[in-house]
Amino acid sequence: MTNMTSSDDDELKALGYSAQFERSMSLWENFALGFTYLSPVVGVYSVFSIGMASAGPPMIWWYVIAAIGQMIVCLTFCEVVSQFPISGGLYPWCRRLVGKKWAWMAGWVYGWALFTSIAAVCAGAAPYVGVLLGFQSNPVTAGLLAIGLVVVSTLTNLAGTRTLARVAMFGFICEILGAIVVGAFLLLFHRHQSINVIFHTYGLVKNGSYAPAFMGAAVVGLFTCYGFEACGDVAEETPNPGVAIPKAMKSTIYVGMAASIFVALALILSLPDVMAVVSGRSTNPIEDALNVAFGPIGAKAVVVVVLVSFLSCALSMQAAASRLVYAYARDDMxxxxxxxxxxxxxxxxxxxxxxxxxxxxxxxxxxxxxxxxAVATIVSFAVVGIYAGFQMVVLGATFARARGWQPHGKFRLGGWGWAINVAGIVWGVSAIAIMLRPTDGAMAWYASYGMALTFGAVIVSGLIYMIAGRPYDRSDAPAGDAWTRRAPVKS
Incomplete structure (x- = not known):
């Protein structure tokens, strides 16, 4: 292990940086970090009601669509991180693939998306704390509970990489076992619907088409299927990152999205009255289903697992955010x-x-x-911000390949590189367009276009900061060298 760590540190030095972290995060722990960030329980439990109200049971197919699309993006990430295993993920990758300005904007957008994601996850956990403690929370108490979770996450992260890795692994074990046990119990003993229900639209047709309703449920898959990039954010804390991180990234999607589909399917098939959920008469379908299936005490035990999942997710997100900020600061950006x-x-x-x-x-x-x-609108920016940051990496990889980049990391796409890059762009742009589409219904224009307006505000403020302060010009750290750096000669 010592020789491997020394080799990893030498590789980092060749990339222009000195080692400051402890390489104590194993492949499995790195995977656990990505898995708890993606968090199938958090993803499904947070937006299940929204998806059902928008499109009914067929909303489950968005998990499949998102998994396929994000795997294409993931393969590009794997190739890039294998050659540039640098802490901070998207920012340093964009810096090496394109240049300083592109990297600065990618980090700005992705950073704000991460900050709002941490807030969103902790806010999503607060109602479950209320359920566990037996009280109805109002906006103030919910906010205080959420801030308390942020404090716990921060203190845990401050304890070090080993603590982060162990808590992430614990969170993974709790979440995967909880998902399997709860899902299997619901399917075996509290199943009320046939599998055919996932093809039933329940009358959600507008102007003779189900497409608008189905598109409205896209958030269920898009919100769940990211987090694999966190594996690369801690590249300098993982031994043999050029091999370990691509494996962890891909496994995060395989396992995470399979678990998401299983959890969502179990919940759908356990609903006694699907129409009540679709119509909005049942406002807390998950809580209702758990109470019926497990009783008050059993339901609280499940809620404990859910809270562990939320906290682990926040922990992993904060770890990713802090490494991005650190990478920015290391380059004086x-x-x-x-x-x-x-x-x-x-x-x-x-x-x-x-x-x-x-x-x-x-x-x-x-x-x-x-x-x-207002904050709901700001938090909703988190998802589109994450996907925009992803696209800047995919576009960056395509740009670098066009300039002559020949990847020489331990994971390479070979002849599939161009096809995967282009497919990643098509998927990412389509996903962003779906998210930015105006909300249907009788809403004020600023509410209907809230996500687009917030996204635009982040872009404009970043451009103003970048042009006025020129932070990208303060450092001479390597940039735009992907297509000029030659592969090492084998002796």
Missing amino acids: VVASGWLGKVSATHHVPMNALVLSGLIASAILVLGMFFAD
């Missing part, structure tokens, strides 16, 4: 870079970057106590 780029000598984590990510997520949650609708 943001204000207070000296402070944000510090790594704890004791725990080997970017402590100030972790604190910043916790503070920003908490600030968003504080706003939610008083401006719930």
Whole structure:
């Protein structure tokens, strides 16, 4: 292990950076980090009601569609991280594939998406805390509970990479076992619907077409199927990252999305009255299904597993956000870079970057106590921001390939490279367009276009900051060298 670590550190040095982290995260722990970030339980439980109300049971097919589309993106990520196993993920990859400006904007968009994602996950967990403690939460108590979860996540992350890896593994075990046990129990003992229900539209047809309703449910798959990129965010904390991280990324989608489909299917088939959920008469279908199947005490035991899943997800997201901020700061790409780029000598984590990510997520949650609708719009930006960041990597890889990039990492797409890159662009642009489409219904225009407006505000503010402050020009760290760096000569 010592020789491998030394070789990994030498590879990092050749890429222009010195090792500051502890390479103590195994392949399985790296996979667990990506899995708990993707979190099938969080993904399904958070948007199940939305998907059912939008499109009925056929919304489950979005998990399949998203898994296929995101696997295409994942393969591009695998090829890039294998050659550039650098902490921070999307930002350093874009820096090496295209250049400083492209990387700066990719990091800006992805960073804000991560901050809002942390807030969204903790806010989503708060109602389950209320259920566990037996009280109805209002916006203020829900906000305080969510902030409390951010604090717990921050303190856990500050304890170090080993603690992060162990908690992520624990979260993975709890979540996968919980998903299998709960799903199997519902299917075996509380099944009320036949499998054919996943093809039944329940009258959700508009102007003779089911397509608008089905498109409205896209969020169920798109919201769930990301997180695999977190495996690469901790590249400098994983031994043999050029091999381990591509394996972990792909496994995250295989296992995570299979579990998501299983959980969603079990919930759908266990619903006594699907029409009540589709029509909105049943406002808490998951809670109702768990109470009927497991009783009050059993339902609370399931809620404990759900809370572990939410907390593990927030933990993994914050780890990813802090490594992105650290990578930015290491290249002097943001204000207070000296402070944000510090790594704890004791725990080997970017402590100030972790604190910043916790503070920003908490600030968003504080706003939610008083401006719930506004914050819901801000949080909804998280998904489209993540996908936009992904596209900047895929576009970057395509640009670099056109400039003559010949990948020489341990994972290569070979002759499939161009086809996979182009397919990734088609998928990503389509997914973003679906998310940015205006909301149907009698809503004010600013609410209907809320996600697009928020996304635009992040882009414009980033451009203003980049043009006015020129932060991308402060460092001479390598940039745009993917197509000029030659493959190492084998002796």
